[in-house]
Amino acid sequence: MKSTIKTIDPSDISTPELYHYLSAAIAPRPICFASTIDKSGNVNLSPFSFFNVFSTNPPILVFSPVRRGRDGSSKDTFTNIIEVKETVINIVNFPMVEQMSLSSTEYDKDVNEFVKAGFTEVKSEIVKPPRVGESPVAFECIIDQVIELGNTGGAGNLVIARVVLLHINEQYIDTTGKLDTAALDLVGRMGGSSYCRANGHALFEIPKPIHSKGIGIDQLPQSIRESHILTGNNLGRLGNVERLPEESEILNIKEQADVKRLLDQVTETPSLKRELELLAQQWLENGETTKALQLLLLNDTFV
Numbered sequence: 001m002k003s004t005i006k007t008i009d010p011s012d013i014s015t016p017e018l019y020h021y022l023s024a025a026i027a028p029r030p031i032c033f034a035s036t037i038d039k040s041g042n043v044n045l046s047p048f049s050f051f052n053v054f055s056t057n058p059p060i061l062v063f064s065p066v067r068r069g070r071d072g073s074s075k076d077t078f079t080n081i082i083e084v085k086e087t088v089i090n091i092v093n094f095p096m097v098e099q100m101s102l103s104s105t106e107y108d109k110d111v112n113e114f115v116k117a118g119f120t121e122v123k124s125e126i127v128k129p130p131r132v133g134e135s136p137v138a139f140e141c142i143i144d145q146v147i148e149l150g151n152t153g154g155a156g157n158l159v160i161a162r163v164v165l166l167h168i169n170e171q172y173i174d175t176t177g178k179l180d181t182a183a184l185d186l187v188g189r190m191g192g193s194s195y196c197r198a199n200g201h202a203l204f205e206i207p208k209p210i211h212s213k214g215i216g217i218d219q220l221p222q223s224i225r226e227s228h229i230l231t232g233n234n235l236g237r238l239g240n241v242e243r244l245p246e247e248s249e250i251l252n253i254k255e256q257a258d259v260k261r262l263l264d265q266v267t268e269t270p271s272l273k274r275e276l277e278l279l280a281q282q283w284l285e286n287g288e289t290t291k292a293l294q295l296l297l298l299n300d301t302f303v
Contacts, residue, residue, distance in 0.1 A: 008021070015153060015154040018154075019154060020191065020192075023189075023191045023192075024190070024192070025191075027188065027189065027190045027191060027196075028188025028189060028196045029049040029050070029051065029052075029188055029190075030052060030091075030188060031047050031048070031049050031051065031091075031092040031187065031188070031189055032047065032048045032049070032050075032051035032061070032063040032089050033045070033046075033047045033090040033091070033100055033103075033135065034046055034047075034048060034063065034065075034077055034087050034088070034089055034090070035087065035088045035090060035114075035129040035131060035132065036076075036077050036080035036084065036086070036087050036129050037080060037084050037086070037128050037129045038076075038079065038084060038109075039083040039084060042109065042110055042112070043112050043113075043114060043121070043129065043130060044076045044077055044080055044109075044112075044113060045112075045113035045114050045117070045119065045132070046075065046077045046103060046104060046113065047092065047101075047103065047104050048063045048064065048065055048066075048077070049189035050063060050064035051063035051089075058162055059139075059162065059163035060160060060161065060162055060163070061089055061139060061141060061161045061163060062159065062160050062161065063089070063159050063161070064149075064157055064158055064159065065077045065078040065156075065157050065159065066154060066156050066157070067150070067151070067153055067154060067155045067156075067157070070153060072151060072152045072153040072155070074157075076109050078159075081143050081146065081159060084128060084129075085142065085143035086129055086140075086141065086142055086143060087127070087129055087143065088124055088127060088129050088130065088131040088132075088138055088139065088140050088141065089138070089139045089161065090131055090132040090135035090137075090138045090139075091135055091136055091137040091138065091139075091184075091186065092135070092186070092187055093135075093136050093184055093185045093186050093187060094185040094186075094187050094197055095185070096119075096132075096134045096135070097187045097195060099119060100117070102116065102117045103116065103117040103119070114130070114132070119132050120132070124140050124165075125165055126164050126165050127140045127141065127142065127164070127165075135169075136168070136169045136171075136172045136184055137166065137168050137169070137172070137179070137184075138166070138167040139161075139163045139166055139167075140163070140164050140165040140166075140167070141161035141163050141164065142161070142162050143159060143161055143162075144161070144162045145158075145160040146158065146160070147160070171183070172184050181198065181203065182199060182203060185197065185198065185199045206237075207237075207240060209240050212240075212242050214239050214240035214242065215239060215241060215242065215243065216239045217235050217236070217238070217239040218239075219239070220235070220238055220239065221297070221300050223300050224238070224297075224300065227277060229277045229281060230277070230280075230284075231281075234281055234284050234285075237284055237289055238284070238289065238292070238293055238296075240289070241290065244297070245293060245294045249294055250294050250297045250298050250301075251298070252294075253291065253294040253295050253298055254298065256291070258279055259279070259295065259298075262275050262276060262279065269302055272302060273299055273302055276295060276296075276298070276299040276302075277296065277299055280292040280295040280296045280299070
């Protein structure tokens with residue numbers, strides 16, 4: 001069934017409606033769990049999902065405390081960083097996500113969310129705000145710039161934070177000295193009250209086309225490009241190979257046990273082509289890209 005497209009002019013809908021579309025579609029978003037302090041020494045801890053890393057040299061993180069929708073007022077985090085241009089950006093993982101959510105409650109300004117949410121305050125080494133002891137990674141930051149995008153409800157404030165010190169819990173470092181993605185067990189913000197968890201079957205790998213130049217989907221035979229079985233992801237993986245197999249390589253794939261079985265058992269050409277294509281798709285999803293392409297090219301010879 002053909003799908004239809006709903007086209008929306010942002011100026012034609014309310015701010016809450018627009019926020020829903022933006023936050024649901026642009027997801028998952030990493031969470032900036034920012035600790036700040038005001039000029040009187042009051043500590044604030046609050047999460048923001050309009051957040052990401054924007055530069056390595058210099059190391060720059062950017063997040064946006066959005067003005068409250070009901071009255072356009074600024075959040076305590078924004079007020080604090082105007083007074084004291086420092087913050088610690090604490091990374092959130094699954095073991096602490098419920099406590100993080102609790103800290104987003106609109107407590108009065110003099111209430112310390114570290115205490116309310118049960119987090120451990122750890123004194124920072126360079127900046128004044130403390131860091132979250134339970135966080136797997138924390139970045140001490142100096143605020144380089146704040147860009148106000150508006151003064152009405154829903155308007156963002158871009159906080160450009162320069163990292164001056166990193167703190168990494170060593171239990172999340174693998175044997176090569178790098179952060180272990182699976183062990184980190186990070187969470188991301190989705191739309192509404194939904195989150196996602198970067199662990200288990202939710203994690204997958206795609207070979208990066210950095211050190212090689214893939215042939216591209218356009219160089220695959222038309223029968224493969226127009227397959228009713230292969231998905232766009234399958235084609236993308238095939239297009240990442242550096243060259244098409246030689247004829248001898250294509251013929252050698254007949255010696256694979258699964259291929260020999262299908263060639264012996266399936267006599268009708270349409271059924272055989274379908275079964276071989278399904279087998280190739282299975283190989284693709286198991287990371288056996290070269291074998292899969294050889295089989296698909298072999299399949300293309302059956303008419």
